[in-house]
Amino acid sequence: MWADAHDLDLDLKKANFGRNPTFYQQNPPPTTTLPLTLLRFQKVKMFTHRLVFPASVLRGRGAIKHLGSMCGRLGQRALLVGGKRAIASVEASVIDQLEQQMVSYLGHEVLSGECCQEEISRLAEAFRVQGVEVIIATGGGRALDTAKAAGVACNLPVVTLPSIPGTCAAVTSLAFRYHQDGRFRDMLPLNYGPAAAVIDADLLAQAPLNWLAAGIGDTLAKWYEYRAISDEHNLTGLAGVARTNSALCFTQIEHFAADACLAVEQGKANNALEQVLDAIFLYAGLTSIMSNGAHTGAAHALYEGFTVCSKTRHFPHGLLVGFGNLCLLALENRSDDELQAALALARASAIPTQLAHLSAELTEQDLASIIDHSLTAPDMANMPFEVDFAAMKAAIERVDSLGRSLI
Ligand SMILES: [Zn+2]
Secondary structure: OOOOOEEEOOOOOOOOOOOOOOHHHHOOOOOOOOOHHHHOOOOOOOOOOOOOOOOOEEEEOOHHHHHHHHHHOOOOEEEEEEOHHHHHHHHHHHHHHHHHOOOEEEEEEEOOOOOOHHHHHHHHHHHHHHOOOEEEEEEOHHHHHHHHHHHHHOOOOEEEEEOOOOOOOOOOOEEEEEOOOOOEEEEEEOOOOOOEEEEEHHHHOOOOHHHHHHHHHHHHHHHHHHHHHOOOOOOOHHHHHHHHHHHHHHHHHHHHHHHHHHHHHHOOOOHHHHHHHHHHHHHHHHHHHHOOOOOOOHHHHHHHHHOOOOOOOOOOHHHHHHHHHHHHHHHOOOOHHHHHHHHHHHHHOOOOOOHHHHOOOOOHHHHHHHHHHHHHOHHHHHOOOOOOHHHHHHHHHHHHHHHHOOO
């Protein structure tokens, strides 16, 4: 039955909530009211570490062929939720899958705009009105996060079917919430993770290359940032797993990124793409889970800086983080050789390697405001050394200069 998709059963609870909709009411997971900053690395000694895994992960080429049987175990009335383009690309396959299992297809709900509380509440109300029993969420991070949060609000199982590989949102129990105007609001911890994540390499090979590059940039950050903020001689078991996983993220991408990009350019999945997708969704997801989300540093702080500038904020998260990774290496005073190797890997992965790749019109004033904002971003507080304006500016200039001289 599982001929070409591996069923990685990561579940600790062997979720059975499709047949028992009150499962989570009877078994409420522990929650924390601690602000995120207190959950950061090295500040978690008194905190109960909550590990929330997706119940099942189906990965590989043709994984979508198991969507119907997966949904059939969870409920009899399914709704597809996602962005317009994502719905258009998967709806026929979803209907076919549900018909094979005699699961009723209730239609689709199009998400527009941000993952904001208003949209989460609107969607949750739609689930209640339509008597939804299982949600199929498709699209990128924002769509998946909105659907996950609305599903949890209604105590319903959510099956994620990512159509672009820009983040690991398909497997996490977090929603990145924004305000309606696009400003970042918070990271909302959800009481449970996806009932299943269906990561189909054939489907993801059709996504624009920019999204694979973004996923790679964000996944490389797992290694560059976790290496920077963790002390390899003083790791707890969980931190050790997070670090080992983040190293695996790096080696998989180092080996397979170039061929994976080729696969996406040709719209045809290959083994390299599968390996890179595993890094983006599984290993990066595990680093996030094992570190309780406390794995970020200067690369993400610089990303937050880029979001205040109208010339750079439209870039996918992972592409800005990807450039931030290089600046982090420069901040750490790594050698030119090491930096050049990282730049070559970034370029092979379609990640920006110079400021002009982000915007040809960045002024000194824009850059100063980006840097100022990055220095006060919460992610910067995780760095083991002080980063000031001059250091950040010098790091960006060094990367930009080496990036421009890449042959
Ligand atoms: Zn990120």
